[in-house]
Amino acid sequence: MTKLSTKHLLGIKELNADDINLILSTAESFKEVINRPIKKVPSLRDITIANLFFENSTRTKLSFELAEKRLSADVVNFSAAASSVKKGETLIDTVNNILAMKVDMVVMRHPNPGAAVFLSKHIDAKIVNAGDGAHEHPTQALLDAFSIKEKLGSIKGKKIAIIGDILHSRVALSNIFCLQKLGAQVMVCGPTTLMPKYIHSLGVKVEHDLRKALEWCDVANMLRIQLERQDIKYFPSLREYTMLFGLNKDLLDSLSKKIVVMHPGPINRGVEITSDVADSAQSIILDQVENGVAVRMAVLFLLAGRV
């Protein structure tokens, strides 16, 4: 297995286990590269990549940009707030205009689910989905899998609980697909109102008691409450949510085993996770961020290999 079965990275759903393993093993090589004194390799020096961010982002955008620059690609950045999108230009027109300037790959974040898939059918460039609404966030799932593998040695057979706002989370969906394809058991935990209607069809366990979920799992992936995507009130108050679904040090220490704590960021300290847990030795939150660059380098490298 030396190449991906797909031309774009639109979602984890389209990948098979071999693709995921190829990305993770390539990312290991890149992790070694980004820890060298000179963190840059010339692999993509003939490639131009456009980062199109129609929605706000700190980590993902920086991480992609660093990954691109460390592969020596030329990078152009675009954010919707400062563009002609505000003047009424359509997505396809915007992207085709950018591609007319000879861009080879597009990394796109968009608030609408399916935006990346839609774009892949209409334009002629490699597309990497950096998050489309509440649909998928494939590179986040890949870097989470990489971080779990790095911490625990393997993913097969491990128990991973995804806790919080499952309904609005693209990280949850991509993680479920990715971890299941790698042979892990996945549980989701959160208030009933924040569970998608068809969650059982994904083959995951569903739990509404945080303590039970934590006792079951090897890894707890804490998600943020996505207030910006919530059109109505899904729970009485943030304070009540924290009481029932927030992870604090007392709860973590009272468990029968030491679990690994993850968070895709941005953290709302004191809501889904307290500061002492986020900064504890059991947390691998900053490893996730470091691994994010290596994993994104691997994805771009493998996709560009097929130009």
Add this chain to the structure above:
Amino acid sequence: MMKPRIILDNKHFEITVTRLCYQLIEVHNDFSNTVIIGLQPRGIYLATRIQKKLQEILKKKDIKCGSLDITFYRDDFRQKELVPNATNIDFIIEGKNVVMVDDVLFTGRTIRAGLDAMLAFGRPNDVELLVLIDRRLSRHLPIQAKYIGKVIDSISSEKVKVEWKETDGADKVTLLSND
């Protein structure tokens, strides 16, 4: 049909590696300021073999040997699908004399990429190239080895196969030709 011709058999293989080691010692004395870097994937077998032999001859344990992967530095990665291997260089090469080691010197493109890749680990004082087999008529770039196990004349449709005791059961070099 590929018709194999043996270039180095088990006995000559051993003699050749030993000779290369003494040639290295002539230049680098006790290897106090010299490191060996093998190119992934096939050069590392020769590099570790030479490291072991040198340690035996010089009766010292601290001869440094690393492995370098050049996948991300190749000029042909758009044409071929390549899988990266591990790079493992746990010493500083700044100011050191480096002996770069590969099994076969063919077009010289691997060595070109290796030189580029190595610079990410510092600025060496001096770089030399050691190869087991030099296919001297096939060069695409102006690159020559300083230490050579054996020079052979071959055409590009022929293939040189280097086998190692560690992975293939015996030390052997064969030339496979299409006729």
